[in-house]
Amino acid sequence: MMDYKALLKDIKNGDFKPLYVLHGEEPYFIDLISDAISENAVDESEKDFNLAVYYGRDIDALTLMSEARSFPFMGTRKVVIVREAQDMKDIYELEKLLPNLVESNILVLCHKYKALDGKRKLTKEIANVGVNFKSEKVKDYNLTEWIASYVRSEGYEITSKAASLLGEFLGNDLSRIVNELDKLAIVLEKGTKISDVHIEENIGISKDYNVFELVNAIAIRDTLKAFQIADYFEKNPKDHSIIVVIPSVFKLFTNMMRVHFASNKSPDAIASSVGLHPFVAKELIRNCPNYPPKILARNVEILHQYDLKAKGVGNSSTSDGQLLKEMLVQILN
Structure with missing residues (x-):
């Protein structure tokens, strides 16, 4: 992924390109960059005349091309921003605009939640005339x-x-x-x-009763603490659904399985192969003897069963809190 910090630095220093296509799964970076352009590329006194904001559902490619080619009014540049550009039905028609961009203007396309089709001519040629920023989710690790x-x-x-x-x-x-x-x-x-x-x-996140601490308690097989946290979750169900707990426990067990079968069990090697901070990898290695591979395989199957129950499969009345406690009894014994 292009370094968004470097891109923001260029924008704040007045180093602008005539086209910015911001697309991908992570909306935060797209909003951050488009906001920086609108704040820095046009003086506050000129925004009424030289800053145009549209939404993809309300504009077509032909109208947008005409707007992007129009010259600024009583100013040095015009900025055109299209929010929710993923809603444009004919967005790939904008390839016709690329050879005819007005250098003094800036066109910003904010295409959220998915990337543009990399096989299309528009996507391939963006970088020749402007910025092609693919906004990717930050990996969990x-x-x-x-x-x-x-x-x-x-x-x-x-x-x-x-x-x-x-x-x-x-x-x-x-x-x-x-x-x-x-x-x-x-x-x-x-x-x-x-x-x-x-x-x-x-x-409002409890420092003692949260998913992070529950997973740690499971990792070290601290049954008392695990059930104390489960009891707190049962009394405060709004933010502590078993549906949220299961993926975190699953990640713990799958990472432990990877450690068991790794040829190099040094903290640095595990950190690199599993995608963890070295300190976390060291803790993972230390706790792996608590769960031999056969127990891990059994526990993954238990998690699958309770994931189905939490979603109503074979369960019509047991609460999330009770399901969590039942699950803990099985995976900790």
């Missing part, structure tokens, strides 16, 4: 580091546990993560090291 990097860029620090809590609770929804961190920035002074206590007090 990189999410904690991405959170830490974002926090540092905002003038704060964060503990690894706090970053892991955010990642486990919010998933790789970057917009939601940034929104929660921005709320923290309102109440914390610059330079503060964000801890799990800050997360619990201001975002």
Whole structure:
């Protein structure tokens, strides 16, 4: 993926291209870049005349080409932004525009949630005249580091546990993560090291009773703690569905299986092959003897059974909380 930070730096330094095609699964980067262009490419006093924003469902390729070729009014450049460009029915017709771009203008296409067809002429030739930015999801194993990097860029620090809590609770929804961190920035002074206590007090994620801690308890076979957390989940079901728990436990067991059959079991080798931080890989290696391969295979089958039950297959009355406790009894024994 093109470095979005380098692209933002160019935009803020006034190094603009006539075309930006921002497409892919991660909407956060697309919004970030398009907002930076609208903020930096046109003076505030000119935006009424030289900043045009459309939505894909409301514009066709021919109209957009005409708009993109029109000259700025009483200014140096015109910016045309198409939000939700994935809703344009004839977007690939824009290939006709590429040889005829107005150098003083900027056209921005925000094509969210999926990438453009790489086999089409439009997609292949974007980079010849502008920027082809494919916005990809941050991988789960990189999410904690991405959170830490974002926090540092905002003038704060964060503990690894706090970053892991955010990642486990919010998933790789970057917009939601940034929104929660921005709320923290309102109440914390610059330079503060964000801890799990800050997360619990201001975002509402329990530092002791969460999926992250449950998976850790399962990994070390701490039955008492696992059932304490399960009891808390049962009493607070809104944010603790078994449907959320099962994928995290499945990831633990599949990673353990990979460690068991790895030829090189050093922390660095496991970190590289499994896609984990070296510290996390070291913990994984340490806990693997708790679950021999036969037990792991059995537990993966148990997870599959309870995933079906949680979705109503063969279960019409048992609550999420009770299902979780039943599942823990089986995988911890």
